[in-house]
Amino acid sequence: MKKILFLFLMIVSIADVQAQRSQVRNAYGYLSTGNLDAAKKAIDNASKEEQVANRPRTLLYKSFIYSGIALDTNHKAAVFGELQVALDAIKQITGKNKGSSIGQDDVDDAFNRIFTASYNRGMRAYNENNLRDALRYFEFASQLNKEDTSLYLNQAVLAQKLFEKEKAIQAYEQLLKMNYKTPEIYRNLGKLYEETGKAADAFRVFQEGREEYPENEGLAFDELGFYLKNGNPADAIEMLESVIKFDPTNPTIWFSLGVAQLKAGTIGEAEDAFKKAVELKPDYYDAFYNLGLIYYNSASKLIKKANDQSRFISEEEYSVYRNDYLQELNVAEKFFEKAYALNPKDVNLLMPLREVYVRTGQPNRAERLRAEIYLLD
Structure with a gap:
C-alpha cells in the first residue's frame, strides 16, 4: 500500500x-x-x-x-x-547552472x-x-x-536639482574618473563641495578645472568667488591678473580684480581696476558705485579723525581736515551720481549719497533722497 x-x-x-x-x-x-x-x-x-x-x-x-x-x-x-x-x-x-540551450x-x-x-x-x-x-x-x-557617461551626467544634474548634493558629487567625480571633462562639470562640482563645507575639495576642483580650461571665464569667476569667500584675495588677484592677459578688454574681469584688491586692502590698485572697468563699459553701475564708496570711506575716516582731534587742535587746523574730507566727498559724489543715473532705486547707493549731500551743504538734494529712500523702504 x-x-x-x-x-x-x-x-x-x-x-x-x-x-x-x-x-x-x-x-x-x-x-x-x-x-x-x-x-x-x-x-x-x-x-x-x-x-x-x-x-x-x-x-x-x-x-x-x-x-x-x-x-x-x-x-x-x-x-x-x-x-x-x-x-x-x-x-x-x-x-554553473547555465543550460546548454542558453547562450551568453x-x-x-x-x-x-x-x-x-x-x-x-x-x-x-x-x-x-x-x-x-x-x-x-x-x-x-x-x-x-558602468561605461555610459550620459547616465552619470544625468544622475549628477538631477541630483543637483533635487538638492541631493552627495549623490551629485559622486556622479560628477565618476565622470572625471572616466575622463569626461567639461568646464561645467568642474564648476558644478566645485560649488557643491563649497556648499557642503568641503573647502579643500572645492579648492582642488577649481584648480584642476582652471588647469584644464585656463581661458574659461565662468571657471575663473567661480574660483575668484571661492577665493574671496575663503579669505584668499592674494590668490584671487594672481588668478585674475593671469586671466586679464587672455582677455584685457573684459570689464567684468577688471571689476572683479577691483573687488579682490579692495579685499586685500590695496585701495589704489582697486581704484585703477574699477576705472578701467568703466572705461570699457561706461554704464557699469557696480564699478561706479564702488569708486564712490572708495572715496566715501576715505572721507569717513578723515571725518572721524577730525572729530577725534577737534578738542586738541585750533579752528585753522580743523579746517585743514575739513577741506581734506570735503575733497574726498566731492569725488565720491561724482561717482555716486553716475551710479544713480544708471540705477536710482538702490537704497545701498541712496543712503551714502544722501550723507554726501548733507556733509557738503546740499539740503535740498539730501531731502529729495530722504523721500526716495522712504518710498523704497
Whole structure:
C-alpha cells in the first residue's frame, strides 16, 4: 500500500513539474505575441515549482517578460519592482547552472533589455518632470552599463536639482574618473563641495578645472568667488591678473580684480581696476558705485579723525581736515551720481549719497533722497 501511495505521489509530482514546464512554454508564447499580462501570469505560475523556477530557461523568460513590462509604454505606473525582478532573474543564470540551450548571447540580450527599459523610463520620467523617479531609473541603469557617461551626467544634474548634493558629487567625480571633462562639470562640482563645507575639495576642483580650461571665464569667476569667500584675495588677484592677459578688454574681469584688491586692502590698485572697468563699459553701475564708496570711506575716516582731534587742535587746523574730507566727498559724489543715473532705486547707493549731500551743504538734494529712500523702504 505504501509503495502504491509513493508511486502515486511521484506521478502527481512529475505531472506538476510537467504542467509548470508547460506554463513556461505558454509564457514565452504570450511574450512573443505581446500579451505581457498573460505572460506574467504564466511565468509566475511556473515559478511556484522550485525545480522549474530555477531552470535557466524559466529565469531567462522571466527576465524577458518583466523587462518587457517595464519597456511597455502603455504601462504607466512605476516599474522599479519589475526591473529588479528581471535583473534578479538573469543574475541567477551563472556559468554553473547555465543550460546548454542558453547562450551568453541570450544573457546579454536580457541585460540589454533591462538597461533599455530603465533608461527609457528615466527619460520618460524626466520629460514628465518627475525628477526623483528619473534619478532612480538612471541609477538603476548605471548598474548595467558602468561605461555610459550620459547616465552619470544625468544622475549628477538631477541630483543637483533635487538638492541631493552627495549623490551629485559622486556622479560628477565618476565622470572625471572616466575622463569626461567639461568646464561645467568642474564648476558644478566645485560649488557643491563649497556648499557642503568641503573647502579643500572645492579648492582642488577649481584648480584642476582652471588647469584644464585656463581661458574659461565662468571657471575663473567661480574660483575668484571661492577665493574671496575663503579669505584668499592674494590668490584671487594672481588668478585674475593671469586671466586679464587672455582677455584685457573684459570689464567684468577688471571689476572683479577691483573687488579682490579692495579685499586685500590695496585701495589704489582697486581704484585703477574699477576705472578701467568703466572705461570699457561706461554704464557699469557696480564699478561706479564702488569708486564712490572708495572715496566715501576715505572721507569717513578723515571725518572721524577730525572729530577725534577737534578738542586738541585750533579752528585753522580743523579746517585743514575739513577741506581734506570735503575733497574726498566731492569725488565720491561724482561717482555716486553716475551710479544713480544708471540705477536710482538702490537704497545701498541712496543712503551714502544722501550723507554726501548733507556733509557738503546740499539740503535740498539730501531731502529729495530722504523721500526716495522712504518710498523704497
